[in-house]
Amino acid sequence: MTYEDLWRPLAAIYGSGEAKAIVRYVLDVRFGMSTTDVYCGKVTQLSAEDCHELQKMTDRLMKAEPVQYVLGQADFCGRTMKVGPGVLIPRPETEELCEWIVSSNEKYRAPDTFSEKETCNIRPAILDIGTGSGCIAITLSLDIPSAKVSAWDISAEALSFARLNAAALCAEVTFETQDALVPPDDTARWDIIVSNPPYICQRERTDMERNVVDHEPHQALFVPDDDPLLFYSAIARYAARSLKRDGRLYFEINPLFAGDIQTMLHEYGFTMTETRSDSFGKERFIKGVITGRKQ
Incomplete structure (x- = not known):
């Protein structure tokens, strides 16, 4: 097989540019080939065993299975997360949400500069609702080292991946099985709550990619x-x-409902709401602050 033999059939599903990128990504992650190696024709020098594995992977890609599932991993905020069928693949937009949270909470980022008493008082309790692969919770745990991070999901399969990812990356996160629609009766428990919940309407399915x-x-x-x-x-x-x-x-949101979500937050008592656009210019994130509550 040549590089062209690999990407050209996939072009019918993804277009030529994305098909080439997918093949290069597979060759890099699974077979250690650089872009230079690929263009120099080293694909044709793979062993028979590697060719067999590559063919099986190509067959899965031809069924529009996401390359992240085929490889069993996805990149997120400079780290590798294990993923597979049953867990949502982390998106680049969600990286931007994490970056916003981390940059907005600088006071929590340097526990070594605090006395023991101050550290106890400044350790933020963070909750990620609908954690999926654990990408948000793990990123916040590692990038806000003083934080005590918990994460919920209703899917046992997703939580299994999340725990594997946390262990592999040495992130301290408490994972719990919890339905976001039936939360516990907590009061004044968290400093930060973040969620990237389901937000795509059924009618939007026809505009979505097959993979x-x-x-x-x-x-x-x-x-x-x-x-x-x-x-x-x-x-x-x-x-x-x-x-x-x-x-x-903090929410990741469907841009179609940015105004409705902002109005809803005000109705629940959130003030100082702020929306932000993603790198594609779409209103993708919103923050609300609860003020005036006694500790």
Whole structure:
């Protein structure tokens, strides 16, 4: 097989540019080939065993299976996360959400500069709701070293991947099986709550790529057309009582409902709401602050 033999059939699914990128990514991650190696024709020098493995991977890609599932990993914030069928693949946009949270909470990032008493008082309690692969919770645990991070998901399969990722990256995260729609009766427990909940309406499926619709877990993607704020409302209601004074709620959002979500946050008592756009210029993130609550 040549490089062209590998990418050209995939072009029918992804287009030539993305097909080439996918093949180069596979050759790099699984077979250690640089771009220079690929263009110098080293694909033709693979052993018979490697050729067999590459063919099996190509067969899966031809069924529009995401390359991250084929490789069993995804890149996120400069780290490698294990993924597989049953867990949502981390997106670059979600990296931007993590970067916003970390940069907005600089006071928590240097525990070595605090006295023991100060450290105890300044350790933020962070909750990631709907953790999936654990990418958000793990990133915040590692990039805000003083934080005490917990993460919820309803999927046992997702939590299994999340625990594996946390162990592999030496991140201290407490994972719990918890339905976001039926949260516990907590009061003033968290400093930060973050969630990237299901937010794609069923009617939007026709505009989505086959590799997403056919392979990624629908419970992590879709909400009913008649209740697009299903998860946002449940999480915001929980956050309104479970965040400490001046606690912050961060969401990744469907840009179609940015205004509706902002209005909803105000109704639940959040102030100082702020929306941010992703690198594609879409309103993708929102933050709300709970003020005035006694500790």
